[in-house]
Amino acid sequence: QKEVEQDPGPLSVPEGAIVSLNCTYSNSAFQYFMWYRQYSRKGPELLMYTYSSGNKEDGRFTAQVDKSSKYISLFIRDSQPSDSATYLCAMRKSGGSNYKLTFGKGTLLTVNP
Amino acid sequence: KAGVTQTPRYLIKTRGQQVTLSCSPISGHRSVSWYQQTPGQGLQFLFEYFSETQRNKGNFPGRFSGRQFSNSRSEMNVSTLELGDSALYLCASSPPGTSGENTQYFGPGTRLTVL
Numbered sequence: 001q002k003e004v005e006q007d008p009g010p011l012s013v014p015e016g017a018i019v020s021l022n023c024t025y026s027n028s029a030f031q032y033f034m035w036y037r038q039y040s041r042k043g044p045e046l047l048m049y050t051y052s053s054g055n056k057e058d059g060r061f062t063a064q065v066d067k068s069s070k071y072i073s074l075f076i077r078d079s080q081p082s083d084s085a086t087y088l089c090a091m092r093k094s095g096g097s098n099y100k101l102t103f104g105k106g107t108l109l110t111v112n113p
Numbered sequence: 114k115a116g117v118t119q120t121p122r123y124l125i126k127t128r129g130q131q132v133t134l135s136c137s138p139i140s141g142h143r144s145v146s147w148y149q150q151t152p153g154q155g156l157q158f159l160f161e162y163f164s165e166t167q168r169n170k171g172n173f174p175g176r177f178s179g180r181q182f183s184n185s186r187s188e189m190n191v192s193t194l195e196l197g198d199s200a201l202y203l204c205a206s207s208p209p210g211t212s213g214e215n216t217q218y219f220g221p222g223t224r225l226t227v228l
Contacts, residue, residue, distance in 0.1 A: 036219075041221075043117070043205075044156070044219045046216055100146075100169045101146075101156075102158070103148075103156040106155060
């Protein structure tokens with residue numbers, strides 16, 4: 001079993017839809033959770049960063065972490081064609097010198113105008 | 114502030130050759146991490162350097178190595194290239210900060226093709 005599981009999609013939605021992206025993980029030592037967006041032929045771009053359980057909102061984006069279920073989500077409200085990209089969840093253990101990120105394989109999202 | 118830069122952007126090599134990839138982190142960032150991205154395996158951690166020292170290492174064979182210079186620039190080297198080494202190699206840098214912070218900023222990557 002991989003440490004981080006993410007549905008690869010592809011996911012296709014109409015403009016304005018609410019998008020829900022999810023990851024599950026098996027390692028309870030993960031404490032920091034991130035969502036990255038990667039456009040074609042570009043490097044990943046950090047979208048959201050959350051520590052431990054809870055919600056975090058930034059504009060149209062909301063990240064949720066449920067450590068009891070080992071489940072994290074990213075919601076995109078009022079989705080736009082410019083949101084079309086691959087979304088990657090990432091997580092890491094605690095520890096100041098531990099910078100290793102473990103990624104999901106990514107979900108390809110297409111928002112249709 | 115300039116972002117993470119990687120050179121070259123594209124590279125074609127043949128099996129058995131070796132390759133060196135370069136990464137310049139964001140100014141002021143001292144931690145540099147390297148990742149391999151393939152369609153089959155996704156993004157996998159290679160290693161991380163801080164102040165010229167390797168702090169963390171992923172599960173890759175010894176053919177993959179790296180180093181960091183005093184100006185925080187980093188290079189990674191792959192020797193005896195195999196077809197399976199074809200991938201996008203990504204470099205990420207992290208700012209100094211609290212131990213809980215891990216905002217890694219990625220470069221555009223180097224696309225390596227091994228023929």
